[in-house]
Amino acid sequence: MQDYELSIQHVLWRLERLHGRSEVVTKREQGVHRMTNAELVPRVNRLAGALKRLGVKPGDRVATLSFNNSRHLELYYAVPCMGAVLHTLNLRLFPQHLEFIVNDAQDKVLFVDQPLVGLLKPLAGKIPSVEKIVLMTDGAPAPEGHGLGEMLDYETLLEAESEDYPWPKLSERMAASMCYTSGTTGNPKGVVYSHRSQFIHTMGVLQKDNLAVSENDVVLAIVPMFHANSWGLPYAIGMSGAKALLPDRWMGDAKAVCELADAESATILAGVPTIWINTVAYMKESGKRLPKVHTVVCGGSAVPRALMENMDALGLKMLHAWGMTETSPLGSVARPRAGTKPEDELAARLTQGVIVPGVEVRICDPASGQELPWDGVAFGEIQVRGPWIARGYYNGYDPDKLTEDGWFRTGDVAKITPEGYIQIVDRTKDVIKSGGEWISSVELENAIMAHPKILEAAVIGLAHPKWDERPVAFA
Structure with missing residues (x-):
């Protein structure tokens, strides 16, 4: 067999060669911005040229402070495909945590959406590794008094570059991107994803028993692109050729989300329970329905039974999934297994589901470390291993997260049924x-x-x- 390097460059190749007609639609203040992948790819090439002109080299970290939009998607491709490392900044972190992770990652260039410049203001003079800040805007200038020095204009940078870029040969073991945990206990910790792990994770997302994204789908990714790689959806959309819907800064606006989904005939929605709680309230009040949607992916926290029942009543089939930053993030998916009785399906869907192919799971007693049975009664810490599971944190933080025999300790406490359904009952803390x-x-x-x-x-x-x-x- 050929020794073929698994990298994000292959996803970009598919965008150009196979899926040029598929669209990327971003919500804007007035209507939407619409482009095809055939229009996106030349912009990705120009962006890579601009990054090189800014002095970005393989291995350098490039930060983004951005919503879900087409420019952010361009960075998702250009940065790793040129050999640099995409570092998505969580705009919901406290300023001191943003300062910490930019300095910890030693980001070299930082891209920021115009409405988010204010979040960087407290970092002025405190992030010495950042040599350039690039403003992404539809025309509005950066707000005055930000104290961050000169900002380069994204579109001006792209206009100066060629649509042809000589992509370098990459090793699949090279870092492609990094995300930081939320920092609920101390400072956030960085997780670095390789091209190989991202590629294999993408193939996992596409599987029928997982999220099952296909070329026939229209995917509205409400989960932020700064949160655990938007659950792997950007690359799954690119690999499959699905149509991408990006809500920009209206991610938390149930009315805007429903209107975009309806207007563009969305088939898959993805977001956290809070989004769907608000969506249920809006749909009940307005009478709005989304008849084309066949799957609503929900993760981030446990799905309350009442929420799933309300979604079912509105004709929206919720698919519960579990994962974390350290698992890239897909770990398990709650699809009822073959032979499940109709009256048992809801209970199965409310679990965190069955571990996905490629990943192994066990539960262990938090005190003794002893492995526990899958009997649906005993509960212990979830430990996982697989090709897209972290083996540690950037700069060596928290070395005890990996067991002596190579399993990642998630901190989630769960029981597992004999059928393999994972039911999280708590966090170890x-x-x-x-x-x-x-x-x-x-x-x-x-x-x-x-x-x-x-x-x-x-x-x-x-x-x-x-x-x-x-x-x-x-x-």
Whole structure:
């Protein structure tokens, strides 16, 4: 067999050779911006030339502070395909965390959407590795007083370059991109994805039993492109030739999302539960329906039963998936297995699903490390391994995340049924020990949110003189 390097360059090749007619549609203030992949690819080539002119070399980190839009998608291709590393910045982080990760990654060039320049203002004079800042705008200038020095204009940079770019030969082991965790406990930690891991992950996303993205689909990616590679959807869309719908800064606007999905005949939607809670409320109030949508991918946190039932009632079939930044992120998908009785399908869909092909999973006792059975009763920490699972963090943070025998410790606590369904019950840091027994904060939260008058709930453990801890709910 040929020794063929697996890289993002192949996805770009498919865009150019096979999927030139497929569209990338970005919502704008007035209507939408529409382009074909045949128009996108020359811009990617120009962008690579501009990056090289700015002094970007293979291995350099290029940061983005951007919404889901066509320019961000161009960076998704140009940066890794020229050998540099795409570093997507989470615009929801605190300024001190943004400062930390830019400095930790040693980003060389930073691309920013015009409406987000204000988020960089607290970083002025504090990110010395950044040599150039590039403004991405539809015409509006950068706000005054940002203190970040001269900003280069994205479109001006592209106009100065050729539509032909001599792409270098890349090793599949080279870094393609990096994302940082949210930093809920201390500073965020970086995860670096190789071309190989991204390629194999993309093939996993496309599988029928996983997200099943195809050339016939119209995919509205509401999950941010700065969050765990937008769940791998940008490259899955490119590999398959699906039509891409990008909501830009209207990601959290249920009305705008529904209108874009309806106008462009979306078939797959992807986002976190909060998005769908708001969508259900809007659709019930407005009477809006999305008849072309066959799959609503939901991840990021457990799906409340009431939410899935409400989505079903609106004709929207929710597909629950589990993953994390460290798993690229696809880890499991909750499709009912063959032979599942109709009355058992909802329960199966509410789990985190079955581990995807290519990844292995086990649950272990957090204290002893002993592997536990798949009996649907015992619960322990989820540990995973596979070709798109992190083996550590950038710059060596938290070295204990990998077990001695090479499994990644996720920090999620779950039980696994004999059929292989994963049911997360908590995080190792959130599980409550009361009277010698473990109590799942997630199970309590879901039970509380089943009440029709409860929208969201949070359960924590509070110290107790007799029981060690007792659960306290906020709803």
